[in-house]
Amino acid sequence: MHKLLKLTLAFAALVAGALWIFSAPATLPDNAVFTQTGDVQKGRDVFYAGGCASCHAAPKAQGTDKLVLTGGRKFPSGFGTFYAPNISSDVDFGIGDWSARDLANAMLNGVSPDGQHYYPAFPYTSYSRVKLEDIVDLRAFLATLPASSQANQAHDLPLPFRFRRALGLWKLLYLNDDPISGEPSRGQYLVEGLAHCAQCHTSRTVLGGLKPTQWMSGAPLPEGKGRVPNITPHADGLAQWSIGDITEYLESGFTPDYDSASGVMVDVVESTAQLSDEDRIAIATYLKSLAPLPKP
Amino acid sequence: MKYSMRILAVATAATLAVSANAGSHNLVTADVNDPVTLRINIMQNIGAATGLSAGMLKWEVPFDPITAQAALATINTGALALAGLFPAGAAENMRSTAGPAIWSDTAGFNTAMAKFIADSSAAKAAAPGTIDEFEAVFTELAGNCKACHKSYRIKR
Numbered sequence: 001m002h003k004l005l006k007l008t009l010a011f012a013a014l015v016a017g018a019l020w021i022f023s024a025p026a027t028l029p030d031n032a033v034f035t036q037t038g039d040v041q042k043g044r045d046v047f048y049a050g051g052c053a054s055c056h057a058a059p060k061a062q063g064t065d066k067l068v069l070t071g072g073r074k075f076p077s078g079f080g081t082f083y084a085p086n087i088s089s090d091v092d093f094g095i096g097d098w099s100a101r102d103l104a105n106a107m108l109n110g111v112s113p114d115g116q117h118y119y120p121a122f123p124y125t126s127y128s129r130v131k132l133e134d135i136v137d138l139r140a141f142l143a144t145l146p147a148s149s150q151a152n153q154a155h156d157l158p159l160p161f162r163f164r165r166a167l168g169l170w171k172l173l174y175l176n177d178d179p180i181s182g183e184p185s186r187g188q189y190l191v192e193g194l195a196h197c198a199q200c201h202t203s204r205t206v207l208g209g210l211k212p213t214q215w216m217s218g219a220p221l222p223e224g225k226g227r228v229p230n231i232t233p234h235a236d237g238l239a240q241w242s243i244g245d246i247t248e249y250l251e252s253g254f255t256p257d258y259d260s261a262s263g264v265m266v267d268v269v270e271s272t273a274q275l276s277d278e279d280r281i282a283i284a285t286y287l288k289s290l291a292p293l294p295k296p
Numbered sequence: 297m298k299y300s301m302r303i304l305a306v307a308t309a310a311t312l313a314v315s316a317n318a319g320s321h322n323l324v325t326a327d328v329n330d331p332v333t334l335r336i337n338i339m340q341n342i343g344a345a346t347g348l349s350a351g352m353l354k355w356e357v358p359f360d361p362i363t364a365q366a367a368l369a370t371i372n373t374g375a376l377a378l379a380g381l382f383p384a385g386a387a388e389n390m391r392s393t394a395g396p397a398i399w400s401d402t403a404g405f406n407t408a409m410a411k412f413i414a415d416s417s418a419a420k421a422a423a424p425g426t427i428d429e430f431e432a433v434f435t436e437l438a439g440n441c442k443a444c445h446k447s448y449r450i451k452r
Contacts, residue, residue: 226450
């Protein structure tokens, strides 16, 4: 009996050790690209393609206030309530002291400068596909935006989810930079990476990971009633929409019936309206190339 | 010539409106006892007038001041009619895309509705005679769609 207990303890220690190793936050090696000076104008396009302001501006910000990335927006979920952090250029309260490599570690690996896992409410499972050059340009653009001395609000999570290290195991399941579906193209790069469309338009597993088998076919709203629409070219989704219709929607927010965008998509369109026509057409073309799936 | 242009504009507008309604919207029979059916029809009519207005601004439909003013009047009629059609308890209708915030944040919703009425009344009163005047008035008015739908409308 005594022997069995010893054996059990040894096994448990082994498993715990393995889990600890597998859950370690991974960071990027040094790369020459991080020493380059980012292009502010290109960084602006990355900023709008990524829709950073949709989550990181103050909850009711309008107009130029949307460029003050003060944080505070609430994201209720099945795992607790997350609050968007301050990513303004403030050195103490925002990310003003971050290097391009810090930003790349955050966006590609979901890891903070002090080596902590971020919760995937921050859509790094999409941003993992973003090119390093784009992140260097984004770093340069973010530095031109106003500083805010708003302190971050702590996430409101039940006890088991406060243990960030466990996210390392979650990442083994759900974090990679593989292409997902559709034509490899600028449109695929934008949709699967920067624009992170799937984060709302794809259903999730019980563990909160995206389901590739239901890619872009719509999902329940995380909060309250209603659904996020199916944006595959299925009869439930965008089958009746031309590439021109989608392009127009991403610029003006009007559907072919002159209904308008609603909910969070209003913020998204305020970003996509800032993209070039070519990028909006690329997004629309990619969406029309997806496998048509019924809404789940 | 001007008259035939107007006929053309109205005919094109009618085609646009019909094709808009034949799209993803299903036609819903208006039932005076069911505010949801009235709202759906009013919203579709606002959409048709918005589509006609946008068509003129994109030069897909010839600009005509009387047609433009009729579109603005249609939107204004919709705004005036909608305001009284969100009684408490109508939230649970599965056909309705009215957001629960209409009833949990009634003050905010009423403010948004009052702005839609004020802006559409002002647009009608402005009676724009040129496409530039129309564009200024319409752009201001069209901002009401997303402003209200952002907080007070859901998708199903």
